Amino acid sequence: MSFFKPTLIATAILAANISYAVVTDTSYEDIADSAVWQSSDQQQSLLIATLEGDGIAVYDAQGRERQRIEGVEAMGADVRYGIQAANGARIDIAAIALPDEDAIGFYRIDPESSTPLTKLNQLSVSMTPEGICLGKNATTSALFVAAYDEEGTVKQYKLGFDGHQIQSIINNTDGPLPVRITQVGGELSACAIDDATSTLYVAEQNVGIWVYGADPENVKDRTLVDVVAPIGQLQEIEDMDILYSAEGKGALVVADEGQGFLLYDRESHAFINKFAVDSIEEAKLITTASNQLWLGNTELDTPVYQTLSWSELKTLSGYDVTNAITPRQLEITGVELVPAKAETKAVANGGDAADDPALWINQEHPEKSLIIATNKKGGLMAYNLSGEEVQYLEGGRPNNVDLRQDLHDVQGHTLTLAAASNRDLNTIALYTIDGSNTPIKPLPVKQGPVHSEAPELLSNVDEVYGLCMSRGEDGTPYVFVNGKDGQIEQWRIGVDQGVAEGKRVRTLQVATQPEGCVVDDATQTLYVGEEDHAIWSFDARPDGHDDATLFAKVDGEHLIDDIEGLTLYQTAQQNLLIASSQGNNTYAVFDLNNDGAFLNSFAIVGDDALGTDGATDTDGIHAVSANLGKDYPNGLFIAQDWYNIDHQYQVDNQNFKIVDWDAIQAILK
Numbered sequence: 001m002s003f004f005k006p007t008l009i010a011t012a013i014l015a016a017n018i019s020y021a022v023v024t025d026t027s028y029e030d031i032a033d034s035a036v037w038q039s040s041d042q043q044q045s046l047l048i049a050t051l052e053g054d055g056i057a058v059y060d061a062q063g064r065e066r067q068r069i070e071g072v073e074a075m076g077a078d079v080r081y082g083i084q085a086a087n088g089a090r091i092d093i094a095a096i097a098l099p100d101e102d103a104i105g106f107y108r109i110d111p112e113s114s115t116p117l118t119k120l121n122q123l124s125v126s127m128t129p130e131g132i133c134l135g136k137n138a139t140t141s142a143l144f145v146a147a148y149d150e151e152g153t154v155k156q157y158k159l160g161f162d163g164h165q166i167q168s169i170i171n172n173t174d175g176p177l178p179v180r181i182t183q184v185g186g187e188l189s190a191c192a193i194d195d196a197t198s199t200l201y202v203a204e205q206n207v208g209i210w211v212y213g214a215d216p217e218n219v220k221d222r223t224l225v226d227v228v229a230p231i232g233q234l235q236e237i238e239d240m241d242i243l244y245s246a247e248g249k250g251a252l253v254v255a256d257e258g259q260g261f262l263l264y265d266r267e268s269h270a271f272i273n274k275f276a277v278d279s280i281e282e283a284k285l286i287t288t289a290s291n292q293l294w295l296g297n298t299e300l301d302t303p304v305y306q307t308l309s310w311s312e313l314k315t316l317s318g319y320d321v322t323n324a325i326t327p328r329q330l331e332i333t334g335v336e337l338v339p340a341k342a343e344t345k346a347v348a349n350g351g352d353a354a355d356d357p358a359l360w361i362n363q364e365h366p367e368k369s370l371i372i373a374t375n376k377k378g379g380l381m382a383y384n385l386s387g388e389e390v391q392y393l394e395g396g397r398p399n400n401v402d403l404r405q406d407l408h409d410v411q412g413h414t415l416t417l418a419a420a421s422n423r424d425l426n427t428i429a430l431y432t433i434d435g436s437n438t439p440i441k442p443l444p445v446k447q448g449p450v451h452s453e454a455p456e457l458l459s460n461v462d463e464v465y466g467l468c469m470s471r472g473e474d475g476t477p478y479v480f481v482n483g484k485d486g487q488i489e490q491w492r493i494g495v496d497q498g499v500a501e502g503k504r505v506r507t508l509q510v511a512t513q514p515e516g517c518v519v520d521d522a523t524q525t526l527y528v529g530e531e532d533h534a535i536w537s538f539d540a541r542p543d544g545h546d547d548a549t550l551f552a553k554v555d556g557e558h559l560i561d562d563i564e565g566l567t568l569y570q571t572a573q574q575n576l577l578i579a580s581s582q583g584n585n586t587y588a589v590f591d592l593n594n595d596g597a598f599l600n601s602f603a604i605v606g607d608d609a610l611g612t613d614g615a616t617d618t619d620g621i622h623a624v625s626a627n628l629g630k631d632y633p634n635g636l637f638i639a640q641d642w643y644n645i646d647h648q649y650q651v652d653n654q655n656f657k658i659v660d661w662d663a664i665q666a667i668l669k
Helices: 006-015 310-317 661-668
Strands: 032-037 045-052 056-062 065-069 077-084 090-098 103-109 119-126 129-135 143-148 153-159 164-170 180-183 188-196 199-204 209-215 223-227 235-243 252-257 262-263 271-275 286-289 292-297 303-307 334-337 354-360 370-375 379-383 387-395 400-410 412-422 427-433 440-442 443-448 462-470 476-481 487-496 501-508 514-520 525-530 532-541 549-553 561-569 573-580 586-591 596-605 621-624 638-643 655-660
Touching: 032 090, 032 286, 032 292, 045 077, 045 090, 065 119, 077 129, 077 143, 077 153, 090 119, 090 129, 119 164, 129 514, 164 379, 188 621, 199 235, 209 235, 223 262, 235 286, 252 292, 271 310, 303 310, 310 487, 334 586, 334 661, 354 412, 354 621, 354 655, 370 400, 370 638, 379 400, 412 462, 412 476, 412 487, 427 462, 427 501, 443 514, 443 561, 462 525, 476 514, 514 573, 525 561, 532 561, 573 621, 596 661, 638 661, 655 661
Parallel strands: 032 077, 129 188, 188 235, 334 596, 354 400, 400 462, 443 501, 462 514, 514 561, 561 621
Antiparallel strands: 032 045, 045 056, 056 065, 077 090, 090 103, 103 119, 129 143, 143 153, 153 164, 153 180, 188 199, 199 209, 209 223, 235 252, 252 262, 262 271, 286 292, 292 303, 354 370, 370 379, 379 387, 400 412, 412 427, 427 440, 462 476, 476 487, 487 501, 514 525, 525 532, 532 549, 561 573, 573 586, 586 596, 621 638, 638 655
């Protein structure tokens, strides 16, 4: 180990027009990676640096070495805050890649101790990790670690804290089981997880920076931030980190050996600018804090970390950092967590297929009620309340579905009428639902604007999309169908001797694309979700006024676009409107008995003991208040799950999650 004289380096930095810098006061032959821990009041910080064969060094905010851990080969490093055990204990942790042991080491951070890092345990990863990154879901607090090796493999583990150790939650007889294994490609050099957007960035050193969903339940196709020249701005990627700001902005900061330091917008991934620091010939290491950047200067005879202030960053790059924060401050408050009690079988088609659910209540045997749902690549499904498929009726591309029970045809017979928006033909398809072994039965349309290729009602909207039903004040069923151009059609439906007729009675309008809609039959109010902007209400009566009334805006807090499914939960005491806030994977609850006041938001999480996962990027939702038997005595809530995984965290086709209403009711009090 060699020691470094701060005054000499500081002089060199000033000569290079660096206005302010802190430099670490010890130096080691190799420095591999680092992470910054900051106290909740931002008054204390620690730089945790991995030194390859020289172990780990911990520095305070002034660059003074406070701890040295020897005897380990240490590579990647990352930090996360507020890791909670079942007993309520909370700790801050550092994760360190230990390639000689094919493991990740976990350390408790205690800044008041003379030795701030205390090893808790290590996790075998059955690979040789060259780097790691931690991620903590800002909504659910689920903790993950991703490790990569030189072969281009990334393994991701779901973690838990038992009060003593950090452990893998998913295991088999051989030990910890990855919840995701990704073969990226060539040689990997860095990774970083953006907790706020649940984004995993992986640097393929000589190719570019890849973007993945950071949560194993977020399995979006990978995309690129940027690639190497001559197509992109990069050349040889060495390191990267996330710079967060309180306004939800910030940047991905990248160290590139050939191009210097680069900045990309966190939201759009657009290239912002690049800059060089005169005292650093090759940009290789970069770590963000809330008040500055730490840069690794590896070309010196005595390699060190040095800081770059926000004012100097602005001078060098033009990028103005305002209100920078740490991952500690990203936790989303005000969102309650409810577990999925059951889930349906995955739909038959891959990709974006499952969309919208409804529920048929078996009046004689409520526990035998059926979920009616859409596979927009193939047909309608009926599931029992255990999630088993009872029927798959192939045909068309039904997007949304709704139903009304206890209707009457011309002859006075009681029936259940269902309607679905069929994107194949731009039509409204009608069905009846019963308790037989094939409960979904097509109901042909004979009268009205019938499509030439199928007995379905032909719509005039540009592309049928969202759909909901109502029961008029005189018991007449109506269907509302909307299109991507903002038009909303209302149709009157009649049934005579097993055939239907439909008549378009009026057209409503919102400015841009709507989808989710629901009707409160008691008040004859139609609620429509204009995806990027707001929830609107209309008079649902065919002779009512056509004006839209603003109900709730996309506000970036309770509603984050897209607004997708809408549903009602109604009892003698409650009248609730629930909206799928797809932008943050939550569901916003509004009290219609209190002028639509916002009540609470909740997210659906998985239950590893039951083998269920949570719900993400939800489209359609549906709530029912009826007593459906011992499992759902006060009803249930159903949500489409865009990113469905099985009990071993393997990707599966989309499906629908089922939540006991009692779990939701508990968080509304």
